[in-house]
Amino acid sequence: MESTMKEMRGGESVLDMDPKSTVGGGVEDVYGEDCATEDQLLTPWTYSVASGYSLLRDPHHNKGLAFTETERDSHYLRGLLPPTVVTQQLQEKKLMASIRKYQVPLQKYMAMMELQERNERLFYKLLIDNVEELLPVVYTPTVGEACQKYGSIFRRPQGLYISLKEKGKVLDVLKNWPERSIQVIVVTDGERILGLGDLGCQGMGIPVGKLSLYTALGGVRPSACLPVTVDVGTNNEALLKDEFYIGLKQRRATGQEYADLLHEFMTAVKQNYGEKVLIQFEDFANHNAFTLLAKYGTTHLVFNDDIQGTASVVLAGVVAALKLIGGTLADHRFLFLGAGEAGTGIAELIALEMSKQTKAPLEETRKKIWLVDSKGLIVSSRKDSLQHFKKPWAHEHEPVKNLLGAVQAIKPTVLIGSSGVGRTFTKEIIETVASFNEKPLIMALSNPTSQSECTAEEAYTWSQGRAIFASGSPFDPFEYNGKLFVPGQANNAYIFPGFGLGLVISGAIRVHDDMLLAASEALAKQVSEENYDKGLIYPPFSNIRKISANIAANVAAKAYELGVATRLPRPVNLLKYAESCMYSPVYRSFR
Structure with missing residues (x-):
């Protein structure tokens, strides 16, 4: 209320x-x-x-x-x-004209945030009606710069800040939030913001941005969304010395102190909002992300967008790309640069889908997927020194020191970058992949744009226009030899808003891998022939609310099938029900 x-x-x-x-x-x-x-x-x-x-x-x-x-x-x-x-339409026209006058993306971001603080419905009207233009403004890549400068541009607090000072009082802090019926919480500890590293308390820009997309793209009511930053300090020296830094000026708490605060937060959320509230972990460092997901996955409705959302959107792109590159999922060899949350999460979901399609055991389908980390190809001789989440990918092979060597040895048909390091797909690497593939699938997923493994122009030029390309951050269309190529964007915003809506409308109490597969399949089906003709493996964002409703219906159907849905009886037509539940930013009448 x-x-x-x-x-x-x-x-x-x-x-x-x-x-x-x-x-x-x-x-x-x-x-x-x-x-x-x-x-x-x-x-x-x-x-x-x-x-x-x-x-x-x-x-x-x-x-x-x-x-x-x-x-x-x-x-x-x-x-x-x-x-x-x-009229609201005239207000929208005036504001869009004003925003377009700004040359600097951060100024556009600040203008949008100021509008959100002044007139919420108009903010969402702009975002929904101009989603392709404004998505890069309120989310990647501009949100990365906003987080870096959050202390300087900070005006009015959005969301809840839970720091070590609140230890023992987290439930009371949650009660300070004015809304009582919360359905989605996005929480970060700011340690691994995009590809930018530890931004501490300034990471709040990410939960705020994600939740504005939950509303604009997925139709979850703004009053049902709660952004949270858990501030346990920062190891970023520049921030610790910055007089404008808004967070705790101390080094990061770790071990039991960290675990205790997070546990108090998770317990308080369930106590205050019930077990149907979705808690989305966002931009936690690897060592905490996997631990938190494993620890709370059996007791809470939790979702890690970096591990699971990225995996789901990339799997959708790969499934859609099969129409262009041919074959089934099991016919392809996958090579990843990057074996962190995103890389291992994507690899696992592809292996799961392959296992589902071929009925082969997961251990077998994993063998078609190879990962390269900073020390080279992940192989069985390295097993003892690997972090636990990398161990399933240590296959039998002689050691290979770098990505080029791995490409030459594995001969992948699909090359995926999730390393967070820019320009790592060199001319030699892309030419080598293109030399043994008629249509190589190249996905440079690292954000923001500066961290992308290669640009769209590089992928198309070095593969002589044969690559099917998608990236994490947006790239402009590129003309090569008289043909216009439109790069796809493997943006998590395709998945998480619809996924969250599906969980909310079904009253799900747990997230299951099969729901992620259902979301991927729903997204892949939304790619039209017209999109394929342009080399696209994702549908345009202009249809995102329709796409989200389809994903929500698929995810909700899977929740009912798995017996984790609590909203009974099950609606007869889940797609229509999902659409009827979506927030509209149109002004309401007062009497």
């Missing part, structure tokens, strides 16, 4: 709901903003919100110049606004 705020002089405003019943037994308003995705104790026929001056400063309900003459009279707004009444 929205919080009720009484304006000192003007009383309250009442927001019309006009409810009608939905599949799931809840209430859904005419604007498509679903309340059936929560267990309500009473039917919210109306919401009370502030009036007058306070209403104009409440981003959840402010409409600016779009308040009608009647609303201005009813809600003590006369004289507080200029006399003109405009």
Whole structure:
């Protein structure tokens, strides 16, 4: 429920709901903003919100110049606004024109954040209607720069900061958040932000950005989203010396101290919001990411976007690319540069899908996938010195010191980069891969753009226009020999918003690998012939809400099939139900 705020002089405003019943037994308003995705104790026929001056400063309900003459009279707004009444469409047109004037991406980011703090619905209207243009602004690559400079651009806190100072009081801190019905939490400890390293407390830009995409792309209500940063210090010397740094100025806590704070947080979340709240781990360092996922995967509804979301979106791209490169999944040989969260997560999901398709044991399908880390090809003779998550990929082979040697030895048909190190797919490497493949699949996934293993131009030029290419950050279309190539973007934003919506609408209490496979399959099916003709292995982002609804329906169906869904009875048409649950940013009427 929205919080009720009484304006000192003007009383309250009442927001019309006009409810009608939905599949799931809840209430859904005419604007498509679903309340059936929560267990309500009473039917919210109306919401009370502030009036007058306070209403104009409440981003959840402010409409600016779009308040009608009647609303201005009813809600003590006369004289507080200029006399003109405009539509939301005109507001959108004006703001987009203003944002496009900025030359620097960070300025566009700050303009969008300022809008979110002033008029939430208009922010989401802009983002939904201009998703391909604004996604790189509110998320990768610009969000990386925003995190680096978060201390300097910080204006108003968004989300919850839980630091070591709050140890023993985490439940009380959660209760300070004004919303009671939270469905999705994105949490980071800021240790491994994109490819930029330890940004400590300034990593908050990532949960804030991710959750704005949960709403814009997946339709989860903004009031149901909670960004959290767990601040245990930072090992970034520059930040520790920076007078504008907003976090704890101490080195990172580790071991038991770290584990205790995270455990208190996980326990408090379940206690405060129930077990159907999705907790998405974001940008944790490898050593913590795998541990947290394994530890809480059996007790909480948890999802690690770096391990599982990346894996799901890359698998979707590989499955879609089979139409262009031919063969089945099991016919291909995969070579990865990078054996961290992303690399091993993607490899495992590809092996799982291959196992599902061929009925071969997972141990067998893993043998078609090879990984290279900073010390060379991962082989069985290195097993004793490997971290636990790399051990399943240590196959029988003589040692190979570098990526070029591995390419020559393994002869991969698919080359995937998840190393976080830019320009590592050299001319020689791409030419070598292209020499034994008619259509090599090259995926340079590291973010932001500066960390990409190669550019789209390099991949197309060095393969003489034969490569099927996708990257983590966006690249412009490139013309080679008179043909226009449109690079695909293996962006997690294709998966996690729809995946989260599927968990929410089914009331799932656990995440299962089969749900990730279901999400990948749903995404791969959304690639049209027209997309394939341009060399694309992902559908355009302009259709993202339709794509998210399809993913949500597939994920929810799998949750019901696995017996982990609690929202009963199961809706007859899950796709229609998913669409009916999606938040709409259209202004609501006040009476």
